[in-house]
Amino acid sequence: MSAHRAERLPVALLLPGQGAQHRGMAAELYGQEAVFTAVLDEFFEYMGKEGCALRDEWLADPPDLVIDDASRAQPLLFATGYALGRSLESRGIRPAALLGHSVGELAAAALAGVFGLRDAAMLMRERTAATVAVPAGGMLAAAASVEELRPYLDSDAGVNSVVVGARNGPRQTVLAGAEPQLSSVERLLRDHGVSCRRVAARQPFHSPAMAHAVGRFERAFSTIEMRPPRVPIWSTATGARLRGEQATDPAFWAWQLANPVQFWPALDAMLRSRDFLLAETGPGQGLCMLARLHPRVRQGHCEVVPLLPSGADGALRTYRAAVTRMKQNNP
Template sequence: DGDRVYAVLKGIGSSSDGKGKAIYAPSPEGQVKALKAAYEVAEVSPATVELVEAHGTGTKAGDAAEVKALVEVYRAARPEGTWAALGSVKSNIGHTKAAAGSAGFIKAVLALKHKVLPPTIKVKEPLAEFATGNLPLYVNTEKRPWVPSAGHPRRAAVSAFGFGGSNFHAVLEEHVTKKTEVDWDGSVELLAFSGPDEASVRRALEPFAAGLPWNELRLKAVESRKSFDRAAAWRLVAVVEKAKGKPAADATFVASGAPQGKLAMLFPGQGSQYVGMGRDLACQFPEMLDAVAEANAALGERLSDAVYPQPVFNQPARDAHEAALRATDMAQPAIGAVSVGALGILSRFGVKPDLAAGHSYGELTALCAAGRLAASDLFKLSKLRGRLMAAGGGDKGTMLAVLAPIAEVEKVLAEEKLDVVLANKNAPEQAVLSGSTAAIKAAAEVLTKKGLRCTAIPVAAAFHSKLVADAAKPLRDGLTPMALATARIPVYSNTSARPYPDDADAAKDLLAGQLAAPVE
């Protein structure tokens, strides 16, 4: 009937600790009773609950008792694995006393609606039990996109324990599975003005120069966008951050006349990946969340767990996350998924390319942007390409970026007889070398001594060199059953520096050979 449904309450369980050691002493046994009753009423397994809003007393005895009860119930439902994000709204707003359970309930409901795993803050070192990594729950200290799991909808649970041993546990489920709306968090506003000349649009911005109360500025920003005429002779757009309260010169843009020239998009290659890339976009935009979820479905595995892993609390664990994402069979589909999501977000705002290219691996994403590759095929092909490039034993090599004129780099390579190849000519004054790990190390030492700036690239192999040439044929075999549609826009090849051919077989040959060929 048109009501806004945020979530579905599946069941509630309650219990009383009864006579215990003291009126303020928590009882894991009593809490277990409430948890079991809730899941029985809800007809839901704890193995499918991925967010737990804890009562979170913040005391050593209280937290230990609550974790013990949760682990007992959740581990009985699933003997292995860690899947449920644990947090408490008390870390954000403090203890609201009689309203504490309501606050936690609201937080869980909003998490389900917005498809976000909200952070618990101020946690530097959780209970020792979490350090083992053997619990079904983990402390979620970062805002992360809630990427759906196969086989069940998103579910959350909420605990509220009262003074004297009254225990309550509620089980919630999302109402709709897809994120349908952009979640504007109110931290940034966009002012837009149009007029017959430059002076008029700059005058319109003057009242904002000294800053305005944020709520007033937001209302005026809405008014400015409603009256904005994109066909006007002069246009001005200013981005305003809440933290600053007024437009900054480097965030103010002025344009006049009709747009000139064509818009090209260049998609990134391996080495651009990092843990958490696109996280805020995936939390706020349906396009990014959908792209990551589609990649999971196409690959039949949780690629998203490598991009948005469970939070950890020491550097070795963070390094392990980076290393896992750096593996070619993870990095390439991950970059592809985030690139497709970003493309979708830009399309939402009417920003569409007239032509495309990709840097190394990014050429696959460019073909997807042009409509030649379906997104699901892109993700599968990315996984295959990455797996093939990492296959085989021995040293797979690495890569080195050199900031210097191409001719100067070529001269040093020839004079010093360095056993590396000029794999990428990225710009007139930036080259990338490929070779064995030992050869790249030697090249870096020589080039650095000659005053050239070198930067190691975080990749798992020496791309665009003979060290990965064995992967070209099996990659071509993998391309054979995939359909290449007619391109909507030209895609320029790394190898030929010309648009991809319309013929599907010729295009597949070019794409497979690109793997070991230099990037021109």
């Protein structure tokens, strides 16, 4: 805790999206944390045969799944983020704000009561199905600003274009697009000395290539009841606090597939509203790394804690240590 801050901090959950997944993520908590286990079992049951298969693959030793494909990564990212959030609630840690990156925003919506877990399971099945016919592609993280990357991007934003897929930080930008165009941009960036790496994704999320999947996803949302969030959500679709009319709009959620992720603007807006203890509620520690770049964190006004380790080992120890720290800071 910073020496110049005596008050305790409210908790904001940061829920990661595609790219954070890894084999065995959070599996150590299954069977050890009762609420986490029960929530995951409920989610897998709602997903039907596909959910049972996914659970078996996730818990296999060694894990037996193609983790970077959206059909596996997306439902597991949603489920682990949501189950961790519910587990924290059972321990008396109730978040004052939620911020989810890509599919993490759907987990945030479920935690805030926008829709229930049964409907969420259906939505994850439809999200997966909607991406089946998406052109082959991916995502590329570059250590450069959006402005620095513009000369390498297509100006027409056609279906095969490479575009900005996520604004993760001032000089942390993710590009997205179909192949072979994405590989061509990657070669150009490397030739010009721009540091970049592939995101663990087999689909070009948050690019025009996803546009044709939007219709099916929107139809799925139109079949369920949605409510304004009970907990404030800072939306990475808009970079601002989610409004009630957006939360209940099927088109808003459907277009999240194709529109860029505004993580940094959303984080900045949230931290301008008040100070928080930021808890990364999902696998990996990528959002912690990004949050530590923010001035409010660097200056000691906000704190950052991961709920899970960067790899599969030590998940239970990391989670319980994080819970202890959050209880000490939670008003």
